[in-house]
Amino acid sequence: xxxxxxxxxxxxxxxxxxxxxxxxxxxxxxxSFLGKNQVPDLQKLFQKADGLPVHLKRGVPDKLLYRTTMxxxxxxxxxxLVALYMASQPRSQK
Amino acid sequence: xxxxxHSYHMVDPSPWPIFGAAAALLTTSGLIMWFHYNTSxxxxxxxxxxxxxxxxxxxxxxRESTFQGHHTPTVQKGLRYGMILFITSEVFFFLGFFWAFFxxxxxxxxxxxxxxxxxxxxxxxxxxVPLLNTAILLASGVTxxxxxxxxxxxxxxxxxxxLTLTIALGLYFTALQAMEYHETSFSIADSIYGxxxxxxxxxxxxxxxxxxxxxxxCLLRLIKFHFTSNHHFGFEAAAWYWHFVDIVWLFLYMSxxxxxx
Numbered sequence: 001x002x003x004x005x006x007x008x009x010x011x012x013x014x015x016x017x018x019x020x021x022x023x024x025x026x027x028x029x030x031x032s033f034l035g036k037n038q039v040p041d042l043q044k045l046f047q048k049a050d051g052l053p054v055h056l057k058r059g060v061p062d063k064l065l066y067r068t069t070m071x072x073x074x075x076x077x078x079x080x081l082v083a084l085y086m087a088s089q090p091r092s093q094k
Numbered sequence: 095x096x097x098x099x100h101s102y103h104m105v106d107p108s109p110w111p112i113f114g115a116a117a118a119l120l121t122t123s124g125l126i127m128w129f130h131y132n133t134s135x136x137x138x139x140x141x142x143x144x145x146x147x148x149x150x151x152x153x154x155x156x157r158e159s160t161f162q163g164h165h166t167p168t169v170q171k172g173l174r175y176g177m178i179l180f181i182t183s184e185v186f187f188f189l190g191f192f193w194a195f196f197x198x199x200x201x202x203x204x205x206x207x208x209x210x211x212x213x214x215x216x217x218x219x220x221x222x223v224p225l226l227n228t229a230i231l232l233a234s235g236v237t238x239x240x241x242x243x244x245x246x247x248x249x250x251x252x253x254x255x256x257l258t259l260t261i262a263l264g265l266y267f268t269a270l271q272a273m274e275y276h277e278t279s280f281s282i283a284d285s286i287y288g289x290x291x292x293x294x295x296x297x298x299x300x301x302x303x304x305x306x307x308x309x310x311x312c313l314l315r316l317i318k319f320h321f322t323s324n325h326h327f328g329f330e331a332a333a334w335y336w337h338f339v340d341i342v343w344l345f346l347y348m349s350x351x352x353x354x355x
């Protein structure tokens with residue numbers, strides 16, 4: 001692949017894509033400052049060949065968030081159409 | 095994964111564009127319901143769904159780039175063009191409000207007392223808090239550049255410090271502006287002076303908040319090791335946006351605060 005080299009760290013050798021240069025975390029004495037580097041593990045997770053689209057790749061939390069968003073937008077759109085229909089009626093109430 | 099013979103990114107099917115469009119529908123019709131019927135349910139649904147869509151869409155972009163490696167140099171070039179075009183469109187957005195300001199202030203009507211500032215308007219002293227705000231944003235431009243250099247040099251700790259300082263300065267600006275808004279003797283309803291002043295500075299303040307949020311996301315990603323020393327376009331985009339916000343303020347300060355007083 002043009003311009004892409006494997007990650008310098010050897011923890012995850014079988015990945016298709018990699019970063020183009022050394023990771024900032026490869027530098028010494030910074031690993032323990034504010035957490036450790038979980039990017040290689042996440043790269044493995046998101047490159048699993050399970051056929052899932054990227055927005056559902058993490059499983060359950062992704063599905064929950066997706067369904068909540070869908071409920072809100074689709075429900076809201078129906079409510080919106082009802083409200084606009086009512087607002088477009090001549091003022092015959094009360 | 096299938097192997098493609100080009101360096102572009104063919105994205106997975108995604109629900110966010112259509113949900114985003116629906117969120118825009120709910121927000122705009124929600125505004126109408128709020129203005130004319132005094133109910134805010136639809137508006138709240140719109141703003142909430144907008145927030146959820148933005149979070150998930152941009153989360154997916156991070157997944158596609160940092161975790162899946164889809165952002166080749168070709169893709170990154172496209173993103174650079176995109177961000178430049180977006181910022182350019184925002185420049186035109188502000189240009190309109192500056193046009194309105196100069197239209198009214200260069201030839202003040204008799205209704206305003208034939209002068210600018212109009213009769214009865216006590217403008218803010220430009221050498222007071224507005225000058226401090228100018229210094230704050232200029233300093234934040236320096237700190238964000240410092241953060242960028244730290245990233246390219248691979249110094250994560252220093253980059254975190256510099257970016258945190260940038261965000262802190264942005265929040266300080268917002269807090270001071272909010273205080274200033276509270277302190278003005280004039281409101282948005284006070285003639286065309288109030289309209290031009292509060293609409294222009296108000297939209298600018300909104301952009302400061304957006305820019306600060308963008309920088310905060312970058313800070314979180316920086317802490318989580320997402321950026322490498324020569325691939326950190328998300329940060330560069332945030333820094334470009336921040337410089338744009340700074341420059342708009344400089345024009346606002348020179349025209350409305352200084353010349354306009």
